[in-house]
Amino acid sequence: MPDRFVRVALFAALGLLAAFVAQPYLTALLFSADEPRAVTPRGDLAPAEASTVALFERAAPSVVHVFARNRNRTTARFDPYSGEEQSQGGSGDQTGTGFVWDAAGHVVTNNHVIQGGTEIAVRLSTGEVVPATLVGTAPNYDLAVLRLGRTANPPPPIAIGTSGDLKVGQFAYAIGNPFGLDHTLTTGVISALQRRLPTAEGRELSGVIQTDAAINPGNSGGPLLDSAGRVIGVNTAIFSPSGASAGIGFAVPVDVVNRVVPELIRTGRTPSPGIGIVAAREEATARLGIDGVVVVRVVPGSPAAAAGLRGVDPQTGELGDVIVGVNGQPVSRLADLTRAVEAAGLGQQVQLQVERDGRIRTLPLTTADLGTTRR
Numbered sequence: 001m002p003d004r005f006v007r008v009a010l011f012a013a014l015g016l017l018a019a020f021v022a023q024p025y026l027t028a029l030l031f032s033a034d035e036p037r038a039v040t041p042r043g044d045l046a047p048a049e050a051s052t053v054a055l056f057e058r059a060a061p062s063v064v065h066v067f068a069r070n071r072n073r074t075t076a077r078f079d080p081y082s083g084e085e086q087s088q089g090g091s092g093d094q095t096g097t098g099f100v101w102d103a104a105g106h107v108v109t110n111n112h113v114i115q116g117g118t119e120i121a122v123r124l125s126t127g128e129v130v131p132a133t134l135v136g137t138a139p140n141y142d143l144a145v146l147r148l149g150r151t152a153n154p155p156p157p158i159a160i161g162t163s164g165d166l167k168v169g170q171f172a173y174a175i176g177n178p179f180g181l182d183h184t185l186t187t188g189v190i191s192a193l194q195r196r197l198p199t200a201e202g203r204e205l206s207g208v209i210q211t212d213a214a215i216n217p218g219n220s221g222g223p224l225l226d227s228a229g230r231v232i233g234v235n236t237a238i239f240s241p242s243g244a245s246a247g248i249g250f251a252v253p254v255d256v257v258n259r260v261v262p263e264l265i266r267t268g269r270t271p272s273p274g275i276g277i278v279a280a281r282e283e284a285t286a287r288l289g290i291d292g293v294v295v296v297r298v299v300p301g302s303p304a305a306a307a308g309l310r311g312v313d314p315q316t317g318e319l320g321d322v323i324v325g326v327n328g329q330p331v332s333r334l335a336d337l338t339r340a341v342e343a344a345g346l347g348q349q350v351q352l353q354v355e356r357d358g359r360i361r362t363l364p365l366t367t368a369d370l371g372t373t374r375r
Helices: 002-031 047-062 254-267 282-287 303-307 334-344
Strands: 063-070 075-078 085-088 092-100 106-109 119-123 129-138 143-148 171-176 184-198 204-211 223-225 231-238 249-253 277-279 293-298 322-326 349-356 359-366
Touching: 047 063, 047 171, 047 184, 047 223, 063 106, 092 171, 106 254, 119 143, 129 254, 143 254, 171 204, 171 231, 184 249, 204 231, 204 254, 204 334, 231 254, 249 254, 282 293, 293 303, 293 334, 303 359, 322 334, 334 349
Parallel strands: 075 092
Antiparallel strands: 063 092, 063 119, 075 085, 092 106, 106 143, 119 129, 129 143, 171 184, 171 223, 184 204, 204 249, 223 231, 231 249, 277 293, 293 322, 322 349, 349 359
């Protein structure tokens, strides 16, 4: 009896061991999906997903890829037709994003995307590559306007919103071509408002929008959209030690764009109120311990010349005037001065507070359109 029990137990153990060893093979034989799986019905998209999809489908056809070729610079060439980077001596390409502004085929982008370009081309969402001509630039706002050449299917103008009623925390969407990857959508929120962003030399753009929607090289000039799919800004810069998105991007507010772009379309430039001085660099002023704008030179025939402002004596190097205020508001650096003059507007009288020979005096002058003065 005991021997029989041992034999039964042994056979049972062997059976279990055989089943354990054979189990993977039996499972693979009986349950392998060697035919296409049946698709499980998904159901409707979540409302937030459906809204984002609709936003992209509505706005994407108006977003374009901008290529500016500079034949005087040697670098790798990015071919808009093949999408391949090619090494080519004697030329260099800058790439970025733009969006269609109106039914006439005007395209808005950043000035730094096309600056120095001798040939400009635009790739549409359909893949068609169209030559473009430069209509006008506004370096002080880092904006430029192009005009598309002849195309069989002109893209529609994008919807324009306002930046005047934006709230921190509302959703923001960026469409662009980061690293040459066409029509990439990134999402985030408006992280802050009223930031300041340096543009042309000595200038700052105020009221700039900050967002954490991913913005990378190639996004420049593309639209920042609200949840209604309207442009609320033009993506223009990022803050990043690595050069890639660190969640801090900046966009020129659309209310500025909506003021500047029509001027560029009409005249090719935007009025730039000024007084006609060449200022010392801020680092030199700081080394001297001066709080204000040191006048190095006065432009002949300018409002500053008419008001009697004095620059640095070219013979002795002795300081002339230091501008320390405009209309009673303190001025510590050139950006403060340009912001105050632009706020006053063209053809308006301003009162400059100037330090001369250790005394503060007030000089009235009238602003004029002087364009962008380079040192």
